[in-house]
Every structure is written in C-alpha cells, then in structure tokens.
Amino acid sequence: MSEAMAESGLLVRLEQAAPIPLAVDLHCAPGELLALVGPSGSGKTTLLRALAGLYRPAGGRIRCAGETWLDTEAGVCLSPQRRRIGLVFQDYALFPHLSALQNVMLAMGHRGAGEREALAREWLARVRLAGLENRYPAQLSGGQKQRVAVARALAREPRALLLDEPFSAVDQVTRRRLQRELALLRESIEIPIVLVTHDLDEAAALADRLCVLHNGRSLQSAPPERLFRRPASPEVARLLDKHNVFEGEIREAAGDAWLQWGPWRLRLATPPAVRGPVHWYIPPSDVLLHRRDRPSRGERENPVEGSVSEMVVLGGITLITLSFPHTRDSLRFEIATHAARRNGLARGEAVTVSLLAAGLHPMPRKSQGESDDDQPS
Amino acid sequence: MEWTALGVSLRLALATCLLLLPLGLWLGRALATRRFRGKALCEALVALPLVMPPTVLGFYLLLAFGAEAPFGAFWQRLTGSGLNFTFGGILLASLVVNLPFAVQPIQRAFEGVPTHLREAAWCSGLSPWQTLWRIELPLVWPGVISALALTFAHTLGEFGVILMVGGAIDGETRTLAIAIYDRVQAFDESGAAVMSAMLLAVSFVTIGVVYGLARRRGGTYE
Numbered sequence: 001m002s003e004a005m006a007e008s009g010l011l012v013r014l015e016q017a018a019p020i021p022l023a024v025d026l027h028c029a030p031g032e033l034l035a036l037v038g039p040s041g042s043g044k045t046t047l048l049r050a051l052a053g054l055y056r057p058a059g060g061r062i063r064c065a066g067e068t069w070l071d072t073e074a075g076v077c078l079s080p081q082r083r084r085i086g087l088v089f090q091d092y093a094l095f096p097h098l099s100a101l102q103n104v105m106l107a108m109g110h111r112g113a114g115e116r117e118a119l120a121r122e123w124l125a126r127v128r129l130a131g132l133e134n135r136y137p138a139q140l141s142g143g144q145k146q147r148v149a150v151a152r153a154l155a156r157e158p159r160a161l162l163l164d165e166p167f168s169a170v171d172q173v174t175r176r177r178l179q180r181e182l183a184l185l186r187e188s189i190e191i192p193i194v195l196v197t198h199d200l201d202e203a204a205a206l207a208d209r210l211c212v213l214h215n216g217r218s219l220q221s222a223p224p225e226r227l228f229r230r231p232a233s234p235e236v237a238r239l240l241d242k243h244n245v246f247e248g249e250i251r252e253a254a255g256d257a258w259l260q261w262g263p264w265r266l267r268l269a270t271p272p273a274v275r276g277p278v279h280w281y282i283p284p285s286d287v288l289l290h291r292r293d294r295p296s297r298g299e300r301e302n303p304v305e306g307s308v309s310e311m312v313v314l315g316g317i318t319l320i321t322l323s324f325p326h327t328r329d330s331l332r333f334e335i336a337t338h339a340a341r342r343n344g345l346a347r348g349e350a351v352t353v354s355l356l357a358a359g360l361h362p363m364p365r366k367s368q369g370e371s372d373d374d375q376p377s
Numbered sequence: 378m379e380w381t382a383l384g385v386s387l388r389l390a391l392a393t394c395l396l397l398l399p400l401g402l403w404l405g406r407a408l409a410t411r412r413f414r415g416k417a418l419c420e421a422l423v424a425l426p427l428v429m430p431p432t433v434l435g436f437y438l439l440l441a442f443g444a445e446a447p448f449g450a451f452w453q454r455l456t457g458s459g460l461n462f463t464f465g466g467i468l469l470a471s472l473v474v475n476l477p478f479a480v481q482p483i484q485r486a487f488e489g490v491p492t493h494l495r496e497a498a499w500c501s502g503l504s505p506w507q508t509l510w511r512i513e514l515p516l517v518w519p520g521v522i523s524a525l526a527l528t529f530a531h532t533l534g535e536f537g538v539i540l541m542v543g544g545a546i547d548g549e550t551r552t553l554a555i556a557i558y559d560r561v562q563a564f565d566e567s568g569a570a571v572m573s574a575m576l577l578a579v580s581f582v583t584i585g586v587v588y589g590l591a592r593r594r595g596g597t598y599e
Contacts, residue, residue, distance in 0.1 A: 054496050080499040093497035097515045106511070107501035156501060 010160050010192040012051065014060035020046050022057055022216040028160070028192035028209075030065075034221070035195045035207035038239060043216035044196045048162050051194065052087050053080035064192070065159040084110075086153030090165040092145045094137040100124060100148045101133035107156040123151040127181070143174040150182075154189070163195045167202060179206060200240060204228070212236050230361050234279045237363075243332045244282045250275050250362055259362060262326030266302045269357040278362040286359025287333035289320075290352040292343050302355040306331065308347050313337055320345065322353065378571050381548050382556035385464070389552060390532040393471045394525050397479035400472075401524050405483030406513075410492075427477045435541025438470045442542065460542075467543040467550050474538050478527040486520020487513065519590040530583035534576055 009029040016022040024047055028034040036044045049055035051062060053069065056077055062070040069078045086107075094103050104120040111119060124133055127147035137145055146166060153161060166182075167175045183206060186193065197203050203210050204224035211221040219239070220232040231237040234245045248261040250272050259266040259280060272278075290303065306322035309330060318340040322331045333353070345351065408420060426434060442460035443449045452460050460466035490513055498508040514521075536554040543550030545559065553572055560569040 052496075052500055054499070080496070081502050081504060084502075085500060087497070087500040089493050089497060091491075091493060093491070093493035095494060095497070095512055106498075106503070109502045152497075152501065 011063045014057045016058040024218045026211050031190045033193040033207045035203035035210045037203045037210050038213035042213040048164050048196050052085050053083045084159045086156050086158035086161045088149045088153050088163045088166045092149040096137050099134045104152045104155045107152045123155045127151045142170040161193045229283050237281050246329050248280050249277050264304050267357050272362050274364045277365050280362045282359045284333040286356040288354040303352050305352045308349045379556045382551050382553045386533050386553040390529045393532045394528050401479035401483045405480045406487045408484045409487030423480050424477050426474045431537025435538040438542050462544045464549050467539050470538050470542040471532050475528045478531050479524045482520045482523040486517035490516050522590050523587045526583045526586045530580050
C-alpha cells in the first residue's frame with residue numbers, strides 16, 4: 001500500500017481484551033469495498049460501531065482520509081458527528097416522523113439551508129426513489145427504506161461508508177436488486193466502503209476484499225478468489241464454510257518437495273513455503289472425478305482412491321463425500337447429477353479422483369500457543 | 378363555586394406542570410436511556426408516592442418542611458419564610474406527589490424510541506441537543522402530553538397531602554378538593570355537588586386526552 005493511499009483510505013488497528021475481545025488490523029482504500037465476514041458474535045458489528053464512533057474500544061488507532069478519528073494513546077476519540085461517516089443500519093433506522101426527503105435533508109447539516117432540498121432530491125433520484133420523496137418510512141417497502149437509508153448516509157458526503165448487514169431484512173429478489181444497485185452506485189463513490197455481512201456469497205459478489213473475523217480477531221484479509229482458494233489457516237477455511245481440510249506433511253528429497261497424505265504422494269504446483277507437518281486444503285472445484293467407463297486426460301495428476309460415503313442430490317448438482325482408509329477426514333466435491341448417474345456412483349462405490357496440483361494449498365500447522373481462539377466464547 | 382379555591386387549585390396545577398415538565402423530561406429520559414448503579418432504587422423512589430398513603434407522605438413532608446428539620450431550616454435561610462401552610466409548601470409537596478405521574482409516561486415514551494434512531498441522528502451529524510429536539514421529542518410528545526394531563530388532573534384532585542402540609546388557608550392553600558370537603562362537613566351538598574361535577578369533568582377530559590394520545594402513538598408510525 002502506498003503512502004498516499006494509506007493517507008486517504010481507512011486504517012484501523014484495535015486492541016482490546018474485555019468486555020469484547022478485539023484484535024483487528026485492517027485497511028480499506030478509497031473506492032474499495034471491504035467486507036467483514038464471520039459468524040455471529042465474531043465482532044463484526046462491534047468493529048463497525050467502533051469505526052462510526054458509537055463504541056469506544058480500549059486501545060487502538062483509526063485514521064481516515066488523513067484525519068485521526070481514534071488514538072487511545074493520544075486520548076483522541078472523535079464523536080460520530082465529527083467523523084463524517086455514512087452508516088446504514090441493519091434496520092435502516094429511518095426517522096419515522098420524517099418523510100424520505102426530510103430524512104435525507106437531516107443529514108445535510110454541512111450544506112447551506114437553501115441547497116439542501118435540491119441535493120436531497122438528487123440523492124433520492126440516484127437511489128431510484130424519485131416521486132416517493134414525501135412518503136413516510138411506514139409507507140415504504142423494505143427495499144425502498146434501505147434505499148432511503150443509503151441516500152441519507154451518502155447525503156452526508158461522508159469520508160467512509162459503513163453498511164451493517166444492509167440486505168438482511170429484505171426478501172431474496174429485492175436483495176439481488178439492491179446488491180446490483182450498490183455495485184453500480186459504488187462506481188461513482190471514491191471513499192472506503194466497509195460492509196458487514198454474514199453472507200459469504202454476498203461478500204464474494206460485492207467486495208474487493210474480505211476480512212475474516214473470529215472472536216474479535218481479524219484472521220485474514222484478501223480478495224475473495226484468493227481467500228477461498230488460499231485460506232491462511234484451517235480456522236479461516238472452517239469459517240468460510242470450506243470443508244476439505246486435511247493433515248499431511250511436506251517432504252523433500254533430492255530438491256523435490258511434495259505433499260505426503262497417507263499413502264499418497266501429491267505433487268504441488270509451486271514449491272511450498274513450509275516444511276514438515278501441515279494442514280492442507282483443496283477447493284471442491286479442484287477435485288476431478290475419473291470416469292469409470294473409460295480413462296480420460298489428466299488422470300495422472302495426483303490420483304487418489306476413496307469410497308463414496310455420502311451422496312446428496314441438490315437438483316442439477318450432486319454433492320459427493322469420499323472417505324479414505326487412512327484418515328477420518330472426508331473429501332467433498334460436487335459434480336453434475338447426470339454425470340453422477342452416468343458414472344453409476346452410489347454409496348460404498350470405490351472411485352478415483354484427481355486432486356489438481358494448482359488447488360492444493362498447504363498451511364502451517366498451528367502451534368500450541370495459538371489454539372486459544374477455538375474456545376467457544 | 379368557590380372561585381378562590383378554584384384559583385388556588387389551577388395555580389397549583391399549572392405551576393406543578395411547569396416545574397415537573399423539565400424535571401420529568403430529564404429524569405424520564407435518563408431512566409429510559411442510561412444504565413447506572415442504583416437505577417432500580419431511583420425508579421422505586423420515583424414510584425413511591427403512588428403507593429404511599431397520602432396522609433403518611435403528608436406527615437413526612439410536614440416534618441421535613443418544619444424549621445427544625447435540615448430541609449426546612451435550609452429553606453428558611455434561603456427564602457426567609459417557612460414552608461408549612463404556605464403556597465410554596467403545597468407546591469413542593471405537589472411536586473413530590475406528582476413525580477411518578479410526570480416521570481413514568483415520559484420514561485415509557487423514551488423507552489419506545491429505538492437506540493438506533495439516536496445513533497443514526499448522531500451519525501447524520503446532529504448534536505445531542507439537536508437529536509433531542511428534532512428526533513426524540515417529536516417521537517415522545519404523546520408521552521409528554523400524557524404526563525402533563527395526568528399531573529394536572531391529579532393535582533386538582535389531591536387532598537390528603539395538601540391538607541396535611543397546607544392546612545386550609547383561604548387564598549393560599551385551600552384548594553378545590555379541600556373546599557368540597559369543607560362544604561360537605563357544613564352540609565352544603567349543592568355547593569359540593571357543583572365543584573365535584575367540575576372536578577369530574579376535568580378528570581374525564583384528561584383521561585380522554587391520555588387514551589386518545591395512547592391510541593395515536595400506537596398507530597402513527599407502525
């Protein structure tokens with residue numbers, strides 16, 4: 001990250017032991033959308049509230065657009081009013097006694113009284129609410145309320161936009177539409193955007209980067225594609241709902257390093273950075289089923305044999321679980337249901353799959369001292 | 378109709394409402410939005426006049442207002458006059474008696490304002506005062522009107538405490554409720570009836586206002 005970017009973006013470092021443990025280190029560049037993901041109770045909302053100035057953590061620094069919002073060592077903690085943030089609440093928190101227009105105008109105290117109404121109408125038009133300016137929140141649908149909340153947050157002309165589960169209170173169809181609108185709106189906003197969500201698909205679809213939180217700790221920040229293929233630890237993989245995590249060992253002989261998994265010697269696409277016992281992960285998309293009627297290309301790449309222990313048909317796709325004699329861990333992948341049928345897959349059948357080298361991702365085994373965060377809080 | 382007694386009653390009710398309004402707003406809002414040690418005790422103290430027999434409350438106030446008691450002595454030094462058997466005395470007593478009627482409806486109203494709305498106002502750049510004026514008060518006003526109506530009606534009808542603290546000094550502490558009692562004691566039933574009808578009407582209108590607002594509050598924004 002360049003110095004200029006650091007100055008104009010959002011920089012956050014928080015440390016707190018109690019009452020809610022926090023150990024967060026993240027940044028968000030102008031125009032970037034960073035999604036905070038993690039299970040409930042992972043500290044996502046607390047972190048967002050700390051950014052907004054609604055929660056004061058015991059220790060840390062928050063800088064945004066060159067301003068210091070929080071510096072506990074220097075005794076600086078700006079109020080929400082002085083931080084100039086736009087916050088979209090999960091329940092939208094529209095003022096029920098004010099019309100959509102008045103809700104937006106209320107956030108424009110930084111503008112002259114004469115220009116507020118025209119600008120507020122513009123903001124409402126940008127979120128496709130022209131014509132509904134005089135409606136009260138009770139007269140708006142869930143999706144319309146969310147749009148008013150977004151318009152109100154942006155009308156403040158904030159230094160950062162914070163979104164707290166903004167799509168959780170609407171139905172699936174509205175959600176898709178609102179997500180698309182946010183993606184479009186983003187193109188014209190040059191400020192850091194932080195989105196809190198527990199929906200990984202939503203985060204992957206909307207965000208430039210994801211930050212995985214667990215028990216108040218930021219475990220990994222990375223673009224979705226990288227995060228989903230290369231989780232930093234088995235814990236991150238588990239939090240991302242990734243199943244295929246195994247134990248193995250990186251061995252080396254005659255300048256060649258490979259991943260030893262039970263009886264199998266698995267080739268890696270790139271020389272591994274770690275040696276010795278590891279956890280390793282493979283995305284389901286990198287598991288290839290060998291056709292049972294005739295051999296196909298690519299079968300030499302890390303073939304392993306297991307038996308089908310579970311088959312779940314979900315419409316057009318079938319989730320296959322393979323188990324192996326040497327480990328209790330099982331391998332999951334999905335194939336087209338017609339392919340499963342054609343191959344005569346059934347529970348108990350022995351099959352061979354290729355574990356594509358490009359997908360194999362060894363992770364250092366956690367040392368003893370780091371295992372504290374697996375405790376239920 | 379004893380117009381002097383009615384005048385004392387109205388003066389007392391208006392003054393009680395005016396003084397309890399800021400106190401009720403402050404205390405009601407604090408009890409609704411803040412968490413602090415001793416909050417339950419504070420709420421119990423506010424509610425105490427609801428359950429205490431008026432004569433018992435009046436008795437303690439009489440003791441506290443006396444020149445020998447610390448509070449009475451303090452008041453004497455401050456103003457140069459005593460509290461017992463004066464309008465100031467029954468006003469103070471009325472403030473104490475009406476505390477729950479003023480605080481509780483306002484507290485309930487503030488409790489009905491979601492915390493998120495306050496925070497959204499702050500994040501929109503509104504100062505705490507602006508948040509109170511532009512967001513909270515417009516949302517809690519039915520509770521405030523309820524509090525004022527209840528306080529007003531209850532003050533007009535208060536008898537035991539006023540009699541204990543104020544006696545029945547004409548033009549000073551003799552309220553309409555006490556006048557009604559005096560008339561009945563003097564076998565002037567028609568005089569008592571006119572004044573009773575008057576208090577009945579005021580009470581009825583008050584309760585009507587409170588219930589009307591309660592329905593309105595429930596229906597406006599949901």
